Amino acid sequence: xxxxxxxxxxxxxxxxxxxxxxxxxxxxxxxxxxxxxxxxxxxxxxxxxxxxxxxxxxxxxxxxxxxxxxxxxxxxxxxxxxxxxxxxxxxxxxxxxxxxxxxxxxxxxxxxxxxxxxxxxxxxxxxxxxxxxxxxxxxxxxxxxxxxxxxxxxxxxxxxxxxxxxxxxxxxxxxxxxxxxxxxxxxxxxxxxxxxxxxxxxxxxxxxxxxxxxxxxxxxxxxxxxxxxxxxxxxxxxxxxxxxxxxxxxxxxxxxxxxxxxxxxxxxxxxxx
Amino acid sequence: xxxxxxxxxxxxxxxxxxxxxxxxxxxxxxxxxxxxxxxxxxxxxxxxxxxxxxxxxxxxxxxxxxxxxxxxxxxxxxxxxxxxxxxxxxxxxxxxxxxxxxxxxxxxxxxxxxxxxxxxxxxxxxxxxxxxxxxxxxxxxxxxxxxxxxxxxxxxxxxxxxxxxxxxxxxxxxxxxxxxxxxxxxxxxxxxxxxxxxxxxxxxxxxxxxxxxxxxxxxxxxxxxxxxxxxxxxxxxxxxxxxxxxxxxxxxxxxxxxxxxxxxxxxxxxxxxxxxxxxxxxxxxxxxxxxxxxxxxxxxxxxxxxxxxxxxxxxxxx
Numbered sequence: 001x002x003x004x005x006x007x008x009x010x011x012x013x014x015x016x017x018x019x020x021x022x023x024x025x026x027x028x029x030x031x032x033x034x035x036x037x038x039x040x041x042x043x044x045x046x047x048x049x050x051x052x053x054x055x056x057x058x059x060x061x062x063x064x065x066x067x068x069x070x071x072x073x074x075x076x077x078x079x080x081x082x083x084x085x086x087x088x089x090x091x092x093x094x095x096x097x098x099x100x101x102x103x104x105x106x107x108x109x110x111x112x113x114x115x116x117x118x119x120x121x122x123x124x125x126x127x128x129x130x131x132x133x134x135x136x137x138x139x140x141x142x143x144x145x146x147x148x149x150x151x152x153x154x155x156x157x158x159x160x161x162x163x164x165x166x167x168x169x170x171x172x173x174x175x176x177x178x179x180x181x182x183x184x185x186x187x188x189x190x191x192x193x194x195x196x197x198x199x200x201x202x203x204x205x206x207x208x209x210x211x212x213x214x215x216x217x218x219x220x221x222x223x224x225x226x227x228x229x230x231x232x233x234x235x236x237x238x239x240x241x242x243x244x245x246x247x248x249x250x251x252x253x254x255x256x257x258x259x260x261x262x263x264x265x266x267x268x269x270x271x272x273x
Numbered sequence: 274x275x276x277x278x279x280x281x282x283x284x285x286x287x288x289x290x291x292x293x294x295x296x297x298x299x300x301x302x303x304x305x306x307x308x309x310x311x312x313x314x315x316x317x318x319x320x321x322x323x324x325x326x327x328x329x330x331x332x333x334x335x336x337x338x339x340x341x342x343x344x345x346x347x348x349x350x351x352x353x354x355x356x357x358x359x360x361x362x363x364x365x366x367x368x369x370x371x372x373x374x375x376x377x378x379x380x381x382x383x384x385x386x387x388x389x390x391x392x393x394x395x396x397x398x399x400x401x402x403x404x405x406x407x408x409x410x411x412x413x414x415x416x417x418x419x420x421x422x423x424x425x426x427x428x429x430x431x432x433x434x435x436x437x438x439x440x441x442x443x444x445x446x447x448x449x450x451x452x453x454x455x456x457x458x459x460x461x462x463x464x465x466x467x468x469x470x471x472x473x474x475x476x477x478x479x480x481x482x483x484x485x486x487x488x489x490x491x492x493x494x495x496x497x498x499x500x501x502x503x504x505x506x507x508x509x510x511x512x513x514x515x516x517x518x519x520x521x522x523x524x525x526x527x528x529x530x531x532x533x534x535x536x537x538x539x540x541x542x543x544x545x546x547x548x549x550x551x552x553x554x555x556x557x558x559x560x561x562x563x564x565x566x567x568x569x570x571x572x573x574x575x576x577x578x579x580x581x582x583x584x585x586x587x588x589x590x591x
Binding site: 008025091093109114126212213251 | 291294295296298299300302303305306307309310311313314315316317318320321324374377378381382384386392394395396397398399400401402403404405406407408409410411412413414416418419420421423424466470471474475478523526527529530533534547548551552555556561564565567568569571572575579580583584587
């Protein structure tokens with residue numbers, strides 16, 4: 001019994017130590033961003049602020065607000081569009097397989113893993129040609145297209161769990177391809193849409209490479225603005241920390257509120273699902 | 274009799290035309306996405322490949338054929354050789370730590386301790402953050418004159434983290450000193466902090482799927498807890514380990530934003546990676562052909578891992 005208790009304590013000890021380590025970045029972000037400017041020095045990084053001061057948040061907000069809005073304008077349509085297309089593809093690839101559809105699926109899936117550097121130069125040439133370079137719409141199209149493999153995969157695995165017999169009985173009742181999709185699949189897809197939307201929202205919000213290469217200053221999404229803020233020599237690091245927290249807030253909130261669905265998306269991304 | 278047969282035939286005919294109509298609709302549903310992927314992924318990769326063997330190394334596009342000139346240049350280039358070295362060590366350390374930490378934590382959390390969901394959430398939340406946020410914060414935490422070094426003062430150790438230019442066990446190799454760049458550890462710590470949640474979630478799902486009877490049976494056979502994990506559980510979790518390794522490998526090979534936000538190339542390119550080099554040489558230096566060549570090399574490296582994985586896991590699926 002004593003041995004058992006010891007092992008339990010040891011387990012808790014390891015978990016607590018690692019949990020503290022995992023939380024230190026959050027602690028430093030919070031503490032630093034709440035300090036008044038004259039308390040921000042490298043020597044007192046770990047100490048609590050003597051008084052709460054939100055001026056770094058107002059400063060960071062002033063710097064980042066336009067880019068925050070750019071990210072909203074980007075992430076909402078891109079998430080919705082890629083989810084709808086993913087649902088359509090997933091429906092066909094799970095319930096209407098035809099000769100070659102499995103090959104098509106594998107060909108699509110590969111796109112999930114490529115380094116986007118390998119399509120970036122042509123993409124930018126293309127977007128400039130069609131007049132979408134340095135526009136939010138250019139970024140939206142980019143994220144929809146390169147999000148297709150993952151949303152298709154997620155919906156295909158999700159729909160595979162809906163029994164074929166439901167579809168067959170609907171067909172006997174006279175429902176055609178679209179009817180089955182609208183009246184059987186879509187009503188059953190709500191949790192699928194939540195998982196896919198959270199996944200796409202998080203990924204597109206956090207994305208950096210497309211954001212920094214396809215847009216210029218005024219159209220930069222939030223992550224590029226944050227990177228510029230931290231790269232600039234004149235910006236104090238309490239403002240940087242406040243900025244990092246502001247930029248992270250939407251996805252953090254989604255994780256805190258809908259964490260279960262986020263984890264489901266995480267697991268669905270590993271191909272087999 | 275006859276009219277009834279006719280009706281039957283007619284409904285059969287109707288059903289068939291409807292089915293073929295439905296099939297056509299199915300293809301029409303899928304076609305736009307598939308065409309987009311063919312163009313934007315495969316077509317663009319082909320186009321990048323073409324740029325990589327062209328002479329386009331100025332602002333003005335020049336698609337004249339250069340042969341393998343850009344590739345030969347890269348493999349003889351100090352910076353690119355350093356990138357390959359850094360990628361090798363970053364990948365090994367990153368994957369190893371993510372696997373060990375994720376597996377260890379998942380086993381601990383799976384012990385039905387109180388507060389397991391709190392711990393799970395603490396280890397998982399960095400997954401929801403951007404690599405840029407991670408980079409900005411860890412740049413300060415591992416800044417040699419502040420951050421963790423303030424604590425390490427008590428133990429009289431003051432690592433130089435990402436500002437260290439030392440190469441451990443180095444030897445001359447091409448233009449560079451090949452060996453473990455100490456500065457890479459700083460970036461690895463940040464990346465592991467962010468991605469451990471992924472392997473934790475994967476392993477936890479795997480552990481939850483193992484029926485209790487299996488452990489019971491091993492216990493009855495006289496196996497110790499440690500033996501049960503080594504001989505029974507770990508082999509069952511093997512496919513998960515393979516998935517985690519492949520997914521982490523492809524993330525590691527194409528990593529860009531974390532390093533760009535946290536350290537940049539570093540002195541002597543000790544923290545540089547192909548993703549950062551590609552970005553800077555293409556979009557800051559206008560060496561498009563060189564950038565395209567780096568991108569193609571990155572793609573090939575990723576493909577070495579991903580293609581066999583995709584093919585085998587798709588086969589298992591059918």
